[in-house]
Amino acid sequence: MNIYGSQPGKPSGEVPGHRYATLTGGPLDGQLIDVTGWSAQELLDGAALVALLGVFGPGGRSHYEGRHGDPDRLHWIGDTP
Template structure:
């Protein structure tokens, strides 16, 4: 991935297409930033999630991880900074 690709991913919401005319966050929604790994810089919409759901982390489908299509990138909330989820690895 080159610098241009990385810029396209930054502050785009996970699940929205890179060519979406408004791929960024929407007012009134709650987001966490994914840090590290294949989804670094993307925002994950956690609006309406319970504290338990947020504390449990996520396994997000992605083709960008170690396992390619069908794989998942694992992210856990950062201790002391729950507005960031840190990459914990990839899973098939």
């Protein structure tokens, strides 16, 4: 999975023709994840993403999942070791 930050002056790395969802809340707030090819169910299920600044520090994962009617965002639901 590719996650893209939003740092001024740096290219985002986004690829034309790909689909992205914004991560909302938690340690990856505002970053984008490439969801090209994800089904509607996969968007709802979301993903556990490595987050250096999460509750459990380096190596921990932050869980993001979708919500019905909001396919362009994945929402933070918590962290795990």
